[in-house]
Amino acid sequence: MLKVHNTLTGKKEVFKPIVEGKVSMYVCGNTVYDFCHIGHARAMISFDIISRFIRHLGYELNYVRNITDVDDKIIKRAAENNETPQSLTERMIEAQREDELRLGNKLPDREPKATEFMQEIIDMVQVLIEKGFAYQGTSGDVYYRATKFEEYGKLNNRKLEDMLAGARIDVEAAKEHPADFVLWKQTKVGEVSWPSPWGEGRPGWHIECSAMSTNCLGNHFDIHGGGPDLKFPHHENEIAQSEAATGEKYVNYWMHCGAVRVNNEKMSKSLGNFFTVRDVLAKFNPEVIRYLMVSSQYRSAIDYSDQSLLEAKVALERLYTALRQQDVAATFVPSDFTTRFEEAMKDDFNTAVAVSVLFELVRELNKMKTEDAEKTSVLAAELLSLATLLGLLYQDPEYFLQNSTVSEGLDEAGIQALIDQRTQSRKDKNFARSDEIRDELASQGIELLDSREGTTWTRS
Structure with missing residues (x-):
């Protein structure tokens, strides 16, 4: 019996899909104006594992994760780069997919882009206006009437006036109420825009997800997920828009992964503790990052540091060492x-x-290695099968143990050449030279492991 913590109720609930045997899940993706950072990696890996296990339980899953490819940040960054917004977003989408595949993720079943759903967005805004939930302000922008939706604040379990206290909400003369948020905004000359009943413009951020999710999965679906920073205002506004437009309950289970902190501080460029996935991949094997994220339950906060990555590396090496030179059975009970x-x-x-x-x-596998080769082979198969559900142990053990960190020193060919020299020195009984080579490799973080089968190595 699968139990899921529902942000909407604040409780762990038995999961029951709308349609027996089928699960519909929508996750808020990235605004593609820059490379993915480690906070993005947390969300992507968390929902990849959730999707893997839902399928493992036998459900037919439809996993949709959107791409926001029109936004003020995109327009600003494209202008700074002297390129078109489309050129920027295409590059960033491709980079995101590269990062995600390197981290061991499987891509969602569908990745809709906001620019592909412009008519659906306009249609939803029009419905909200007709129902009295939206209006065109004096600026020409179209706003949502937050005060008209009686259940506004139910996701965060707070009243509207409480959420406004201390919140960074734009106060504009064109709005009827400070909590009203933009659905459609007028664009400046030269900016990317689309024709609409309210003039040339582009959608607000929140309405994009309401239009994409309901068009991809229906007005009412099972799971909506995202990062911790999306609960308010983004997901709160999604509920208000969607339920006002369709007249139906929007989502049954809301799921939010935990934050990633850097040395116990919030990650931000101003603090100089902002790391892209590519920054980290320059120093560590991708699976080390994945293990760090997997080693905590998805709702828990993670403290990111070089030390936490080193600890993840050591833990992962223990798993791979157990599989090193181990036969794996084809099947297991x-x-x-x-x-x-x-x-x-x-x-x-x-x-x-x-x-x-x-x-x-x-531990059981290591204990039995010298006792029963057949049983250890079966245990190894079980280990690999379970690890696959977490997206772990997908590399060759020898390769991982030699490449768990990225070294700027010797490459694999250079290391092997020195090992070959050391082997020959030992055959020649030149033990002084053999020790010199071992020390030389150790100084570059290469640890040698001698056995009857020969010499292997890992990066320490």
């Missing part, structure tokens, strides 16, 4: 390890507990 792993995942996708089960399995 699920044991108590699988049962406890699945129980953890059914409890609101608790990957932290699920990972601990993997390490218990590794």
Whole structure:
């Protein structure tokens, strides 16, 4: 029985899809004006794992994640780069997909772009105007009447006036109320725009997701997810727009992943602690980043630092070392390890507990290695099967252990050449030279492991 923490109710609930055997899930994607940062990676990996496990349970999942490809930030950045907004967004979309695939994610079933749904956005705004939930202000922009939606604030469990206190909400003379938010904005000359009943313009951010999600999944669907910073105002506004326009309940289960903090501080460019995925990939194997995200339950905050990545690297190396030079059975009968792993995942996708089960399995595998090759082969197959549900252990063990960090020193060919020299020195009984080579490699972070089968290495 799968249980999901629902942000809307603040409780863990038994998951029951609208249509038996089928699950519809929409996740807010990125505004593609820059490279993905580690906060984006947290959300992408979290919902990738959620989607994997939902499918593992036998559900037919329709996973939709949008792309915001029209926005003030995009227009500003494109102008700074002296390129068109379309050129910028196409480059950033391609970069995002590259990053995501390197992190071991499977792409969503559908990735709609806001610019592909302009007529649907305009139609929804028109419906809201006709129902009295929206109006055109004196500036020409179209606004949503937040005060008309009686349940405004239900996602965050706060009243409208409480949410306004201390919130950064634009106060414009053109608006009837400070909480009203823009649905359609007039554009400046030379900016990208679309024709509408209210003049040339482009959509506000919130209305894009309402139009895309309902058109892709229907007016009422199962799961809506996103990062912690989207609960207010973005998701609150999505509920208000969608339910006012359709007259139906919008979403059954709201899911939000935890924040990523850097050395216990909020990540921001002004603090100089802002890291893109590509920044981190320049130093660590992509799976190390994934393990860091997976080692905590998706709703927990993560503290990012070089130290936390090094700890993730060491933990992941323990898993890979257990598989090193290990035969893996073609099939296995699920044991108590699988049962406890699945129980953890059914409890609101608790990957932290699920990972601990993997390490218990590794301890058993290591204990049996010298006793029963057939049993260890079956345990190795079970380990790989469970790890796959988390998107882990997808690399060759030897390759990972040699490339868990990125070194600017010796490449693989250079390391192997020195190992070959050391092997020959030992055959020649030139142990002084053999020790020199070991020390030279150690100084560059290369640890040698001698066995009957030969010498292997890892980066320390």
